[in-house]
Amino acid sequence: MKKRLLIVDEDSASNSMLMNHLTNSKWVEICGQATRIDQVWQMLQSLRPDMVLLGEIKESERGVLCQQFRFAFPHLSFIAACSPQDLVWEPFFRNLGIWVVAKPIQAGQIEALAMMPQAITREAWQSAPPQEPYSNTPSMPSNQPLRQTMGEASSESQSPAIHSMPKHLITVYGPKGGVGKTFISRELAIYFSQQKREGSTLKVLAVDFNLDLGTFATTLNLPRTPNMFTWVQEIEAQLHESVRLRGRDPADIRAEEWQEYIADFRLSSADVEKYIVTHMESGLHVLTSPRDIRHSFEIRNYHVYLILETLKHSTYDVILIDTAPDTTDATIQALFFAEQVVMVGNPVVDSIENIQRLLKLLREAEYPEERIQVCMNRLQRKEMFTLDEIRAYFQLHPSKKIFPIPDDAEVKKSINTGSPMMLQPGKTAAKGAIETLGKALIPEEEEKAESPLKNKTRERPALFRWLWG
Ligand SMILES: Nc1ncnc2c1ncn2[C@@H]1O[C@H](COP(=O)(O)OP(=O)(O)OP(=O)(O)O)[C@@H](O)[C@H]1O
Ligand SMILES: [Mg+2]
Structure with a gap:
């Protein structure tokens, strides 16, 4: 199943580019685009995304926003799309369990984040061998692993996981x-x-x-x-x-x-x-x-x-x-x-x-x-x-x-x-x-x-x- 992505970014040129690149994606479908923060709450409710990509939004603090959104929609996964100068916040975002990608965003990055949980859950292994190979693995609802993986990243503050793969x-x-x-x-x-x-x-x-x-x-x-x-x-x-x-x-x-x-x-x-x-x-x-x-x-x-x-x-x-x-x-x-x-x-x-x-x-x-x-x-x-x-x-x-x-x-x-x-x-x-x-x-x-x-x-x-x- 494709992951539904809501893009929140006032940079609409970047949004359109990403939307174009993800048109035929097998892993991600863009369910909406918000360029202003006041649109987002309503969109979260009506569009029911699985992932939210947070780019530049004036006068808003992405970390705080994520925490607020997550409080109301606990299943959401967040990706912060950072400009080069914003990357200094990367450890901070990671500590909050937010994935960080650098701009310009590559469609493959988003797809990788969307598909990753499927690689380790039974979802992607529908023809599972009879012994149910994942029965003992940590339970990983498909909407959580991004954060869980980020948890790991945050435990390694000196060497950001995203850079040490x-x-x-x-x-x-x-x-x-x-x-x-x-x-x-x-x-x-x-x-x-x-x-x-x-x-x-x-x-x-x-x-x-x-x-x-x-x-x-x-x-x-x-x-x-x-x-x-x-x-x-x-x-x-x-x-x-x-x-x-x-x-x-x-x-x-x-x-x-x-x-x-x-x-x-x-x-x-x-x-x-x-x-x-x-x-x-x-x-x-x-x-x-x-x-x-x-x-x-x-x-x-x-x-x-x-x-x-x-x-x-x-x-x-x-x-x-x-x-x-x-x-x-x-x-x-x-x-x-x-x-x-x-x-x-x-x-x-x-x-x-x-x-x-x-x-x-x-x-x-x-x-x-x-x-x-x-x-x-x-x-x-x-x-x-x-x-x-x-x-x-x-x-x-x-x-x-x-x-x-x-x-x-x-x-x-x-x-x-x-x-x-x-x-x-x-x-x-x-x-x-x-x-x-x-x-x-x-x-x-x-x-x-x-x-x-x-x-x-x-x-x-x-x-x-x-x-x-
Ligand atoms: N290119 C080759 N030319 C000649 N002999 C080979 C070649 N490749 C492998 N062998 C022989 O095949 C034997 C088995 O190889 P290897 O142990 O690498 O197989 P394997 O697939 O790892 O086996 P297993 O399934 O038991 O793990 C080796 O001991 C070697 O003698
Ligand atoms: Mg062998």
Whole structure:
């Protein structure tokens, strides 16, 4: 369902531009436009918007207005559209739970804010697997998450969340075991960790979402402590502490109340580094899966959600998630949080069939297909199916390329020795193919582009693109 947006801004030129850009939006419909404050109350009542965009309104204080509006219409989400000089108020707005976008407003920014909750609620996942993957995640009515997310931002006053989002969150997935997800994740992660932007090396985190049987650490000869379970234990401790601080005994809290506590709960993105291990040769950070399978049973959907939320607000430039070949909640969340997904398969009929089934499911859930890059791994010189045939079977858009990675005898050796191909000298076929995939995921010219953090008044497409995909 589209979110209804009311624009409140006396700058009617800016309003018209935004209205034009959002005409065909799948996520937002503009239900009204007010250029004077006295029109707004009546419009809020009659038009019933979900979101209110507050631009320039003379002689009015946006923060106060929002509080008044919210008092009467508690479900509303607010976005403050700020001119460059107004951006100094950003922390103030964020503390009030108001999203901030810089003018000129990009339609994609508004769409990203409108669609974000759908990415994490069952609404967008109508074909939910039978286990109801979000049943344990914090309850998030679709009209609240903007504020809830802002709550997180406000807890990080020194580093505004809106400016510290990772540039790229990439999930490597494939609905069949052993097709090369971990190998490709590892090589891409190492490849990105060697890339520079504006003279400084990209800060990359690889995350092992094979919660029970992950081997990412092993493929880099890394220890498995600390790991995601270490973090989850800390989350539980903090959660219990926050309940106690509100004068409650965690033992007395009912399940629904827990959901509310969790929905309000925010982790500090500065803490992430406490739970990672570092691959010294490359500088890559790795959040490994638990050492003990039993620990993985303790990781609940809401932990995964909180971890992903925190990572997305962390200072990493690239976050690469290696997943398991399943449709558990952790995997589905990793897909929905991702800015891009690398869908890995082999040129064998069962792998192809499962990718097709997955694509069908994602299409039914209106998952933005432009996020998905299909990658055929282990191609041999002569294959029974050509890439064109595979593409036709997947019904991919004609502009979509399938990324081939050849079968390469060096791969096995490089996995067995824990020595990534990307750090080995010389060229191999698989190495070149992964570089090509890496460049498609993060184009080089984008790496050279000026960081959005440097100039707040510039467009911030990349910042929002990870949300929007
Ligand atoms: N391009 C390749 N050429 C040759 N061998 C490969 C290639 N890619 C992967 N392999 C082999 O396939 C094996 C499985 O790869 P990998 O562990 O990355 O798969 P996976 O999809 O992560 O598996 P799982 O679903 O169990 O997590 C590797 O150990 C490696 O030997
Ligand atoms: Mg794997």
